[in-house]
Amino acid sequence: MNTAKILPLEAARPSVVFVDDDAGNRQAFKAAFRHAMEVHTASNLEEVWSLLSTHSVHVVIADQRMPGTRGSELLSLVRERFPHVRRMLVTAYADLEAIIEAINSGGVTKYFAKPWINEHLVKAVEQAYEEIKAEEDRTAYTQRLEDANRQLEFALRQRLLS
Numbered sequence: 001m002n003t004a005k006i007l008p009l010e011a012a013r014p015s016v017v018f019v020d021d022d023a024g025n026r027q028a029f030k031a032a033f034r035h036a037m038e039v040h041t042a043s044n045l046e047e048v049w050s051l052l053s054t055h056s057v058h059v060v061i062a063d064q065r066m067p068g069t070r071g072s073e074l075l076s077l078v079r080e081r082f083p084h085v086r087r088m089l090v091t092a093y094a095d096l097e098a099i100i101e102a103i104n105s106g107g108v109t110k111y112f113a114k115p116w117i118n119e120h121l122v123k124a125v126e127q128a129y130e131e132i133k134a135e136e137d138r139t140a141y142t143q144r145l146e147d148a149n150r151q152l153e154f155a156l157r158q159r160l161l162s
Contacts, residue, residue, distance in 0.1 A: 013037050014129035017051050019044075019074060020063040020090075029061075036122045045069045045077065052082050059128050061112075061121075064091035072108070079107045084135075086128035090114055 015038040018029045026041040033039050040055060042048045045068070051057060060078050062071035069077075075087040087107055089099070092114035099111050110124045 014058045014125050015056055016040065016059045016061060016125055017042055017048060017055075017057050018061050019048055019066070019071065021066040022063075025063065032118055033122065037125055045074055048074065048078065049081075052078070052085065057082075057085055058132050059086045059088060059125050061088045061090060061125075063114075064089055065093060075108055083107075084132065086132065088112065088124065088128075090116060 013036070016033070017040045018026060019042045020026050020029070021043050023043070026043065030039045030041055040051045040057070042051055044066070048060065052060075060075065062074045064071040066074075071089050071091070075089060078085055078087055086109055088110040089108050090112045091099075099108075103111075109128060112121055112124075
């Protein structure tokens with residue numbers, strides 16, 4: 001069952017879930033980026049599901065090497081249930097197989113090595129946020145066009161019948 005919800009972009013800035021089993025890394029991420037984006041943190045998949053179900057999230061950034069569920073696996077699962085959420089991977093290790101898996105199965109749009117460069121990460125999140133906004137604008141525009149077309153077709157039928 002697909003439980004994905006398309007949530008409206010309510011915030012004026014991107015909302016991010018950072019997933020890492022290390023509490024120090026989660027705290028450092030939040031401290032580094034709390035002014036540039038709305039930051040939520042999670043230490044495991046269950047916390048990610050809870051956050052994605054209760055918040056309008058634009059990007060999930062996951063560490064690759066975590067006990068239980070690897071970051072690439074987690075992002076693949078996020079892709080299945082929340083396909084509109086952008087996915088990014090971070091790792092302190094040069095793990096080419098993990099990167100390939102994350103891109104192929106998780107639809108990862110960006111990969112960052114630890115320690116990441118703050119400006120690069122902020123830019124990537126902002127770009128993902130802009131892409132989501134553009135997609136929502138296109139969807140809303142298409143819906144308005146379809147509605148207008150239905151109204152015109154109805155008016156034309158009414159005129160032809162009278």
